Structures are given as structure tokens and as C-alpha cells.
Amino acid sequence: xxxxxxxxxxxxxxxxxxVCGATVEVLRAALGPSSPLVFSEHPAGADLFVATGESFPExxxxxxxxxxxxxxGAAGIPGIVHPDGTExxxxxxxxxxxxxxxxxxxxxxxxxxxVRSPLAAVKAGDIDYIILRENSEGxxxxxxxxxxxxxxxxxxxxxxxxxxxxxxxxxxxxxxRAGKGAPADGVKRVTCCDKANVLRSYAFxxxxxxxxxRDYPDIEAEHALVDAMAMHLxxxxxxxxxxxxxxxxxxxxxDLAAATIGGMxxxxxxxxxxxxxxxxxxxxxxxxxxxxxxxxxxxxxxSAASMLExxxxxxxxxxxxxxxxxxxxxxxxxxxxxxxxxxxxxxxSTVEITRALxxxxxx
Amino acid sequence: xxxxxxxxxxxxxxxxxxVCGATVEVLRAALGPSSPLVFSEHPAGADLFVATGESFPExxxxxxxxxxxxxxGAAGIPGIVHPDGTExxxxxxxxxxxxxxxxxxxxxxxxxxxVRSPLAAVKAGDIDYIILRENSEGxxxxxxxxxxxxxxxxxxxxxxxxxxxxxxxxxxxxxxRAGKGAPADGVKRVTCCDKANVLRSYAFxxxxxxxxxRDYPDIEAEHALVDAMAMHLxxxxxxxxxxxxxxxxxxxxxDLAAATIGGMxxxxxxxxxxxxxxxxxxxxxxxxxxxxxxxxxxxxxxSAASMLExxxxxxxxxxxxxxxxxxxxxxxxxxxxxxxxxxxxxxxSTVEITRALxxxxxx
Ligand SMILES: CC(C)[C@H](C(=O)O)[C@@H](O)C(=O)O
Ligand SMILES: CC(C)[C@H](C(=O)O)[C@@H](O)C(=O)O
Numbered sequence: 028x029x030x031x032x033x034x035x036x037x038x039x040x041x042x043x044x045x046v047c048g049a050t051v052e053v054l055r056a057a058l059g060p061s062s063p064l065v066f067s068e069h070p071a072g073a074d075l076f077v078a079t080g081e082s083f084p085e086x087x088x089x090x091x092x093x094x095x096x097x098x099x100g101a102a103g104i105p106g107i108v109h110p111d112g113t114e115x116x117x118x119x120x121x122x123x124x125x126x127x128x129x130x131x132x133x134x135x136x137x138x139x140x141x142v143r144s145p146l147a148a149v150k151a152g153d154i155d156y157i158i159l160r161e162n163s164e165g166x167x168x169x170x171x172x173x174x175x176x177x178x179x180x181x182x183x184x185x186x187x188x189x190x191x192x193x194x195x196x197x198x199x200x201x202x203x204r205a206g207k208g209a210p211a212d213g214v215k216r217v218t219c220c221d222k223a224n225v226l227r228s229y230a231f232x233x234x235x236x237x238x239x240x241r242d243y244p245d246i247e248a249e250h251a252l253v254d255a256m257a258m259h260l261x262x263x264x265x266x267x268x269x270x271x272x273x274x275x276x277x278x279x280x281x282d283l284a285a286a287t288i289g290g291m292x293x294x295x296x297x298x299x300x301x302x303x304x305x306x307x308x309x310x311x312x313x314x315x316x317x318x319x320x321x322x323x324x325x326x327x328x329x330s331a332a333s334m335l336e337x338x339x340x341x342x343x344x345x346x347x348x349x350x351x352x353x354x355x356x357x358x359x360x361x362x363x364x365x366x367x368x369x370x371x372x373x374x375x376s377t378v379e380i381t382r383a384l385x386x387x388x389x390x
Numbered sequence: 391x392x393x394x395x396x397x398x399x400x401x402x403x404x405x406x407x408x409v410c411g412a413t414v415e416v417l418r419a420a421l422g423p424s425s426p427l428v429f430s431e432h433p434a435g436a437d438l439f440v441a442t443g444e445s446f447p448e449x450x451x452x453x454x455x456x457x458x459x460x461x462x463g464a465a466g467i468p469g470i471v472h473p474d475g476t477e478x479x480x481x482x483x484x485x486x487x488x489x490x491x492x493x494x495x496x497x498x499x500x501x502x503x504x505v506r507s508p509l510a511a512v513k514a515g516d517i518d519y520i521i522l523r524e525n526s527e528g529x530x531x532x533x534x535x536x537x538x539x540x541x542x543x544x545x546x547x548x549x550x551x552x553x554x555x556x557x558x559x560x561x562x563x564x565x566x567r568a569g570k571g572a573p574a575d576g577v578k579r580v581t582c583c584d585k586a587n588v589l590r591s592y593a594f595x596x597x598x599x600x601x602x603x604r605d606y607p608d609i610e611a612e613h614a615l616v617d618a619m620a621m622h623l624x625x626x627x628x629x630x631x632x633x634x635x636x637x638x639x640x641x642x643x644x645d646l647a648a649a650t651i652g653g654m655x656x657x658x659x660x661x662x663x664x665x666x667x668x669x670x671x672x673x674x675x676x677x678x679x680x681x682x683x684x685x686x687x688x689x690x691x692x693s694a695a696s697m698l699e700x701x702x703x704x705x706x707x708x709x710x711x712x713x714x715x716x717x718x719x720x721x722x723x724x725x726x727x728x729x730x731x732x733x734x735x736x737x738x739s740t741v742e743i744t745r746a747l748x749x750x751x752x753x
Binding site: 103108111113114117121143144145146147148166167169170171173174175178179180181182183184185186187188189190222223224225226227228229230231232253254255257258260261262275276278279280281282283285286287290291311 | 511533591616
């Protein structure tokens with residue numbers, strides 16, 4: 028337990044400042060006047076790139092590295108790109124992932140009461156699993172490194188290492204053992220999602236998975252090909268508990284999964300390594316609705332709850348773990364009572380939702 | 391127009407023989423006693439690999455190459471793998487794709503009347519688009535070529551060439567121009583699905599797309615990132631007309647799309663190059679239900695309709711194009727009348743469905 032925790036807050040682009048601002052208010056309300064969180068704000072993003080030629084200043088990077096945890100809004104403005112065509116605003120997330128070795132991207136997929144799933148056959152409680160996305164290698168290892176020759180050919184190389192696969196698979200089994208997620212049949216299981224039938228790197232991923240699985244005889248271990256998995260997440264989402272997969276597949280599947288629980292607005296994400304964590308909603312910067320006061324803050328608020336849980340666990344600080352629980356409850360109740368932003372089919376503004384959460388947390 | 395057309399029929403594994411057998415009957419019924427189709431059967435698949443050590447004999451390959459078109463059931467038995475961990479049964483499809491340069495994998499996604507979508511908000515007619523999957527390069531270029539070192543690291547390289555991207559993108563715009571697919575707003579559009587924000591090879595894909603799009607000012611051209619696309623296919627499938635994408639992304643998205651129209655059982659696929667075509671349902675070999683008489687033949691039957699359409703177009707043979715239309719109508723009516731296999735929530739056997747289709751076609 029520490030006296031205080033430095034939280035580096037980076038608003039980023041689009042709706043980033045709105046959802047980040049809302050979340051900091053919620054955190055303050057949850058922890059009260061004696062809150063151990065100390066917030067500092069730092070610039071990064073595509074807007075900054077346009078203004079200064081730099082998307083991720085070294086001072087911001089240093090502050091993130093030194094902080095106890097990083098809270099991020101959203102980044103990127105379509106069309107603001109580097110010479111190789113990749114987006115400038117994404118440097119922040121991608122550089123932190125790789126340089127701070129945030130190898131585990133934890134994306135809980137849960138259908139809240141009060142939110143309508145686009146899937147006809149499911150109701151609240153039917154969907155409650157975690158996509159554990161490998162976040163430090165896979166196809167993303169090629170980022171900034173692929174080649175393009177004379178406009179004739181472009182290549183990117185997918186890399187999977189034993190160390191990288193082993194640690195993410197182990198994390199998956201630990202999450203299952205800790206009782207995270209709630210599959211319909213109550214069976215603790217980890218599903219390895221790959222394309223082992225066609226590609227050697229994924230066959231390798233699967234073989235390492237099989238090895239690690241032997242250390243967890245109490246947890247059911249199974250395989251699914253990525254194409255079949257995309258189908259399963261629509262047809263039988265209740266089956267899953269923890270899904271572990273390569274970086275690129277995790278990117279695709281977690282957005283798909285978010286769609287089944289009401290859209291990206293609700294999907295939190297925690298990207299953690301051994302000593303640092305980045306917490307941000309899985310959604311983008313939604314420049315089209317930025318500044319209009321209608322952004323959905325739930326994804327970022329839930330990500331901040333994951334931040335408190337992670338910090339609390341790491342520093343053995345019950346104040347934080349406790350606050351994390353209360354925030355999640357407040358979110359659950361708010362949604363149940365119909366406090367919904369437009370993307371969820373509701374009418375509430377960012378400010379209304381934030382006030383509702385703060386009022387409940389202060390009570 | 392040819393006097394007759396050689397169709398190489400390869401049953402493959404699992405339910406392959408059942409759905410192929412059904413389809414040949416349907417083709418016979420559609421074309422009547424003077425049918426110009428001449429069928430020959432050839433062995434391939436995982437079962438064959440177990441029995442003979444060979445999954446795709448040279449004689450079968452030669453017959454496929456020489457035929458006017460190839461009709462395939464399904465292939466692969468989980469667990470029957472090559473030393474590098476990839477599946478033995480898949481050699482057939484993958485080798486044909488690459489060696490016969492079947493660069494365009496056309497996967498029509500259409501919600502039939504009588505079939506229930508798992509998506510609450512859609513009804514028959516709301517989903518009618520095509521996923522055009524690049525089928526000759528991308529991440530699949532690494533198949534059989536990736537490296538694995540000392541069990542420590544495995545790599546696969548994604549390759550995109552100007553020629554490869556250009557021809558598939560052009561095909562996409564041609565399909566749109568020809569009026570294939572039916573988006574809700576009636577606007578002819580091609581959506582380029584990539585991950586250009588992060589990876590150079592996908593940024594390259596997008597840049598070639600943008601170039602080609604200039605030649606088709608009559609068609610709306612737009613971009614979507616693959617993760618967002620996975621979400622869109624659940625939340626707004628009616629928006630899409632033709633989606634063009636890289637091989638691996640196409641694999642994932644087409645299964646996801648199939649889920650939204652009732653499952654893999656209904657998804658046909660046509661893999662065509664300049665001079666040869668492979669027609670098979672997008673589903674797998676479903677060994678668990680093989681031999682039980684309950685396999686859904688619609689996917690293969692619809693793939694055979696695509697075969698007739700392709701052959702008819704290529705050889706200017708109205709008999710075939712006509713028969714393709716009649717088969718599709720028969721399928722539509724059969725489903726509307728509730729002739730559904732178990733995977734579609736019905737009770738009908740493969741034989742019942744086949745008889746119903748044949749009866750209608752003979753009438
Ligand atoms: C913003 C982008 C770099 C990122 C990714 O591709 O990983 C996002 O889509 C995500 O899922 O976190
Ligand atoms: C069978 C397999 C090789 C194939 C693929 O991965 O392309 C299948 O999933 C498909 O979609 O055609």
C-alpha cells in the first residue's frame with residue numbers, strides 16, 4: 028500500500044477529453060476527499076501531431092513510464108497519417124504497449140442489465156467472458172517494420188515467441204482459476220483461438236498453449252479456429268469464459284464481441300505488463316461526435332475500475348479494490364435504471380451519466 | 391458454349407460425400423436428361439491421408455486442372471495434421487487456390503426468407519452483400535513457408551502485391567457495377583476492409599484500392615478498419631454491398647457474416663481465377679454429424695449454382711445461367727416453406743431437402 032498513486036492522464040483526440048474528464052470525476056467521487064490518487068495531465072495524439080509535428084512527446088512518455096498507472100481517453104483522427112500510411116495518433120498506445128511491455132490486453136465482455144444486445148437470443152447475464160489479447164507481438168510486431176518496395180509489394184511479418192505465448196496463456200489460465208468471467212455452464216475454461224490449421228506461427232501458439240494447459244488440470248482447455256470463433260461469438264457467446272489469442276485476432280474479435288454487448292461504448296480494456304498498466308476504453312476517438320457532450324463515458328469508467336483493481340492488487344490496497352467494486356456496481360445500476368447514452372439507444376448526455384454515477388458513489 | 395463440361399467432383403471428408411452427392415442430384419434435376427455436365431469423382435482429403443499417406447494425389451490434381459470446374463464437398467479432420475501442425479485435409483483447397491491462381495473468393499451473404507437471423511433487428515432482405523476475399527496472397531502466402539526455430543519463435547509473413555491487390559479490387563468494383571448484392575439504401579458501394587492504421591501492408595492495400603476506385607466514379611468507395619468492420623457486420627449489415635479484403639481477414643469476416651444469416655450451412659463460396667473455378671460451401675467437414683443424414687446441403691447447392699453461373703458466363707451458355715437461377719429460386723422457396731435442416735432450427739434430413747429441391751426443379 029502506497030501513500031499516494033500517480034495517475035498519468037492523457038486525454039488524446041476526439042471524445043478523449045470528455046470521457047477522460049468524466050472518469051476522473053467518477054474516480055474522485057468513488058475515493059472521496061482522502062483519495063490517494065494524484066492526477067497529472069499530459070499531451071499526446073493526432074491533434075498534437077498536427078499542431079507540433081509530434082504525436083507522443085518524450086516528456087509524456089517519461090511521465091507515463093514513471094506513473095503508477097496510465098489512464099487514456101482515445102486517440103487518432105482518420106486521415107492524419109505518417110508517410111507510410113499508418114495513423115499518427117496511435118503512436119501513444121502502440122509505443123506504450125511495446126516499450127513498457129504491456130503484454131496482456133484484458134477485454135471483459137459482459138452484457139449489462141438494461142442494455143439491449145443486438146443478438147436476439149441473449150439477455151443480461153448470458154454473456155460474460157474475457158478476451159485476453161496478446162499485446163506485445165504477433166502481427167503487430169511488424170508495426171513500423173514492414174517493408175514496401177517500389178509500390179509493387181508490401182510485407183509484414185507475424186512473430187510469435189515461446190516466452191510471449193507462454194506468459195499470455197498462463198495469464199489466461201490464472202484468470203480462469205481466479206473465477207473471472209461466467210460461462211453459462213459454470214465450467215472454468217480457456218479457449219485457445221488460432222489458425223493452427225493453416226499457419227505455422229499459429230500452430231506454434233497452439234502447441235505452447237497445450238503445454239501450459241497441462242499445468243492447469245482443473246481448468247478445461249479447448250481450441251477454436253479464428254474463423255469459427257467469429258461465428259461462435261455470435262451464435263453461442265454464453266459458452267466462453269476466457270479466450271486467449273494472438274494480437275491481431277484479439278483486435279478483431281474484441282470489437283466483434285463488443286458489438287454483441289451493445290457496442291464499443293461499453294467495452295473497457297486493461298493493458299498490463301509486469302510493472303505498468305494502461306487503461307482505456309476499447310473504442311476509438313469518434314471525432315464525429317466530439318465536443319457535443321454525447322460521448323458514452325462507461326467504457327473509460329469501467330477501464331478505470333480495472334485500473335483500481337489492478338493497482339489495489341499490486342499494492343495490496345483494499346481502498347482501491349473496494350472502490351473498483353463500487354464503481355462497477357454504480358455503472359450496473361445506472362444502466363439498469365436506463366441512464367443510457369445515444370449509442371446505447373438512450374438519451375443521456377455525458378454529463379448526466381457522470382452526475383448519476385458520482386451521486387451514487389458519494390451516497 | 392461447349393458441347394459438354396467436365397466437372398471434377400471431390401467429396402473430401404466428413405459430410406463432404408453427403409452434401410456433394412445431394413448437389414450432383416440437384417444439378418441433374420436442374421439440367422434434365424440433356425444436361426451438358428459430365429461428372430467424374432476424384433479422391434482427396436484427410437481420410438485419404440490416413441489411408442495412403444497422401445492427402446491430394448497428383449492424379450486428382452491433374453483432373454482438377456483439366457476440368458471445366460471443380461465441385462468440392464468439405465475437407466479436413468481435426469487432429470490429422472502434418473509435422474508442422476497444419477491440417478492435412480486442407481491441402482486440396484489451399485493448393486488449388488495457389489497453383490491454379492484462384493485469386494477471387496466470392497462469398498455472398500444473403501438472409502433468406504424462412505431462415506431466422508440471430509440478429510434481433512434484421513429480417514429477410516435486410517442482409518444481402520458479398521465478401522470478396524483476396525485468395526492468392528496476404529497472410530496465406532506464408533502457408534507452408536513460415537519458419538519455426540528451436541521451439542522458440544515462429545514467423546509467418548503477410549505479402550501483398552500491387553498486381554494481387556489491384557485485380558481483386560477491380561473485381562470488387564465490377565461486381566458492384568454489375569449490380570450484385572443489395573444494400574439497404576440501394577447505393578452501389580465497395581468497402582475496403584484493412585488495418586491501414588497500424589500495418590504497412592494494409593496501408594498499401596488501401597492505397598491501391600484508392601487508385602483503382604478512381605476508375606469507378608459511379609461506385610461509392612469507402613474504407614473500414616477490420617476491427618470496426620467486425621462490429622459493423624453485427625450492427626449494420628444492411629449498409630454493405632461489396633466488401634473487399636485481404637485473405638486472412640476475409641476468412642474471419644466471412645464466417646462471422648455467415649453466422650448472421652443462419653450459420654455456415656448456408657454460406658456458398660466461389661473461388662475463381664482467370665481460367666478455373668473451385669466451388670464449395672464455406673463450411674467445414676463437420677465430422678461429428680457425418681454419415682447421419684442430417685448435413686445441410688444448401689451451402690454446396692448454392693455454390694454449385696455459382697458454378698453454373700460462372701461457367702455460363704464464361705462460355706456464353708444460357709442453359710447454365712438459366713439453371714443457376716432456377717436452383718437459387720428452388721432453394722429460396724424450399725426455405726420459405728420451412729424445409730430446414732437441424733443447424734437451421736428445422737427437422738429435415740439431407741435426403742428430404744434434396745428431394746424437395748429436385749421435385750421443384752423437375753416440375
Ligand atoms: C487504436 C489501435 C492501435 C488499436 C489496435 O489496433 O490495437 C485499437 O483498435 C485497439 O483495439 O486497441
Ligand atoms: C479450410 C480452410 C483452409 C479455409 C481457409 O482458412 O481459408 C476455410 O476456413 C475457408 O474459409 O475457406
